Amino acid sequence: MIGLMQDHPLLISSILAHAARHHRGSKIVSVAADGTQLRTDYPTTAARVAQLARALDRLGVRSGQRVATLGWNTLPHLELYYAVSGSGAVLHTVNPRLFPDQISYILNDAQDVALFVDSSLVPTLMALADRLPSSLHTVVVMDGAALPKLQVQALAYEDFIQDEPADFEWPVLDERTASALCYTSGTTGEPKGVLYSHRSTVLHAMAAIQPDVFALRAVDVVMPVVPMFHVNAWGLPYCAPMAGSGLVLPGPRLQPSNLYGLMEAEGVTFSAGVPTIWTGLLQWLQSQEGIRFSHPPRLVVGGTALPVAITEGFQREYGVPILHAWGMTEISPLGSVNTRKAEQSDWSEAAFLAYSRKQGRPQFGVDLRALDAIGKPIPQDELAFGELEVRGHWVASAYYNRTNEDAFTSDGWMRTGDVVTIDALGTIEIVDRAKDVIKSGGEWISSITLENLALGHPDVQLAAVIPAHHPKWDERPLLLVVRKLGSDPSPASILSIYEGRVAKWWIPDGVEFVDSLPLTATGKLWKAEMKKQWKDYTFTA
Numbered sequence: 177m178i179g180l181m182q183d184h185p186l187l188i189s190s191i192l193a194h195a196a197r198h199h200r201g202s203k204i205v206s207v208a209a210d211g212t213q214l215r216t217d218y219p220t221t222a223a224r225v226a227q228l229a230r231a232l233d234r235l236g237v238r239s240g241q242r243v244a245t246l247g248w249n250t251l252p253h254l255e256l257y258y259a260v261s262g263s264g265a266v267l268h269t270v271n272p273r274l275f276p277d278q279i280s281y282i283l284n285d286a287q288d289v290a291l292f293v294d295s296s297l298v299p300t301l302m303a304l305a306d307r308l309p310s311s312l313h314t315v316v317v318m319d320g321a322a323l324p325k326l327q328v329q330a331l332a333y334e335d336f337i338q339d340e341p342a343d344f345e346w347p348v349l350d351e352r353t354a355s356a357l358c359y360t361s362g363t364t365g366e367p368k369g370v371l372y373s374h375r376s377t378v379l380h381a382m383a384a385i386q387p388d389v390f391a392l393r394a395v396d397v398v399m400p401v402v403p404m405f406h407v408n409a410w411g412l413p414y415c416a417p418m419a420g421s422g423l424v425l426p427g428p429r430l431q432p433s434n435l436y437g438l439m440e441a442e443g444v445t446f447s448a449g450v451p452t453i454w455t456g457l458l459q460w461l462q463s464q465e466g467i468r469f470s471h472p473p474r475l476v477v478g479g480t481a482l483p484v485a486i487t488e489g490f491q492r493e494y495g496v497p498i499l500h501a502w503g504m505t506e507i508s509p510l511g512s513v514n515t516r517k518a519e520q521s522d523w524s525e526a527a528f529l530a531y532s533r534k535q536g537r538p539q540f541g542v543d544l545r546a547l548d549a550i551g552k553p554i555p556q557d558e559l560a561f562g563e564l565e566v567r568g569h570w571v572a573s574a575y576y577n578r579t580n581e582d583a584f585t586s587d588g589w590m591r592t593g594d595v596v597t598i599d600a601l602g603t604i605e606i607v608d609r610a611k612d613v614i615k616s617g618g619e620w621i622s623s624i625t626l627e628n629l630a631l632g633h634p635d636v637q638l639a640a641v642i643p644a645h646h647p648k649w650d651e652r653p654l655l656l657v658v659r660k661l662g663s664d665p666s667p668a669s670i671l672s673i674y675e676g677r678v679a680k681w682w683i684p685d686g687v688e689f690v691d692s693l694p695l696t697a698t699g700k701l702w703k704a705e706m707k708k709q710w711k712d713y714t715f716t717a
């Protein structure tokens with residue numbers, strides 16, 4: 177027997193329609209690359225999104241075609257999110273910080289028909305001009321009227337939309353229709369496209385705004401610092417209008433003073449970013465005599481391991497709570513969050529602080545399991561290492577344009593490539609990427625644990641642990657350290673940080689001081705490059 181309830185497809189167009197109808201008073205603030213601020217609201221934005229959808233139609237963009245963007249967190253980018261996906265086409269956000277070869281690979285793989293580019297990124301585009309896909313017909317500059325000279329038609333955004341009527345009949349799509357395409361940053365080989373659907377996006381946003389996840393309310397003001405070109409800014413451009421929250425889009429000016437200024441001026445209550453963003457903000461705050469937040473915002477952090485020192489600094493010194501989350505491009509991105517459980521009701525603040533390094537537990541809608549080398553689920557003993565697999569409503573089932581990916585199991589799970597332990601509460605802790613773990617005489621050593629401990633040394637600015645060849649143990653950990661300005665620690669002083677904190681056989685066999693460490697386009701330690709640079713380094717038995 178089928179239930180007798182209305183059957184509305186889960187569509188992205190309905191999110192903005194909801195905000196425009198029921199949250200007219202929530203603000204949207206957008207900062208352009210040149211610092212100009214734009215202030216608007218959901219009804220005005222919905223009207224401009226309708227104009228943009230009409231303009232896309234006039235241009236000939238059809239259902240299923242890909243429309244690329246090279247842009248920051250700005251209002252035009254938000255408008256594209258809703259106009260492109262809402263009309264049935266596929267929004268393809270491209271990371272402008274990738275190498276030109278990767279960008280041209282991605283544009284050609286996706287076969288985009290149009291490209292919207294922020295005026296500050298026109299030089300990036302020009303560097304690619306002779307490698308644009310043959311399918312690309314039009315480039316629209318998102319702000320300003322500076323038009324590049326290209327072999328394709330180039331337009332200015334405001335000219336493109338201004339004559340269109342401000343209403344649009346949003347199509348009632350199958351909710352499984354593709355809505356957006358995002359490529360993983362390719363830290364592990366060629367970038368791979370993840371193709372989201374309307375259904376996965378709406379369900380992900382509904383899950384993300386819940387109390388034990390982002391806990392978003394209509395009175396919140398949300399500032400995504402995590403870029404709109406990377407996993408849809410962790411879904412926040414959908415979450416905020418769904419909850420009715422205000423939205424502050426900080427553009428590319430992400431210096432700590434700018435972020436703090438926006439948080440204070442706009443009353444930001446919730447913001448999200450990777451650890452490097454929040455480390456930078458914390459260090460800047462600590463350098464400003466007597467600075468405080470008038471209303472401390474809540475911060476969510478993920479993307480790489482979160483050093484406890486950041487959580488501690490924000491919480492103790494500034495009253496800013498930090499939520500630690502884990503996710504991947506393939507999971508839209510939310511996989512787990514470290515929020516409290518019933519069993520923790522009598523825990524001390526110090527215990528929670530130490531626990532904040534862990535990535536947490538899955539929210540409803542995703543399921544996790546971790547398997548050992550022979551495919552058996554690992555015990556929840558906080559000790560056993562296993563590879564994390566995930567399945568759920570917003571988890572990829574395949575990569576775009578690819579076949580035979582071994583990332584997907586025959587029984588419907590996706591292999592994450594992350595190695596975890598699980599504790600008695602079911603909380604996961606990422607100990608490493610499967611490819612980065614140090615394999616010392618058949619035992620595994622977590623490079624992430626060693627890096628995080630090294631960051632606790634007062635003279636260490638940045639640390640990475642990679643395997644180096646050892647004649648007896650095959651691999652042993654080598655610690656690479658960028659020293660803090662003006663400090664000159666000895667290797668022995670650095671290694672002393674490990675005493676009593678890890679098993680003796682985990683302690684790195686060597687320390688090398690370097691001026692900088694290679695980072696990926698998303699700001700993560702680029703281990704593949706480091707391993708290449710240090711491939712001839714050998715320990716002696």
Ligand code: ADP
Pocket residue numbers: 360361362363364477478479480481482500501502503504505506535592593594606609698700
């Ligand atoms: P890429 O690394 O290619 O940029 P993603 O941005 O999708 O791809 O990154 C996903 C990976 O980032 C995860 O598989 C995991 O290794 C790492 N990651 C994400 N969040 C966390 C976290 N909170 N702690 C540790 N690692 C994390």
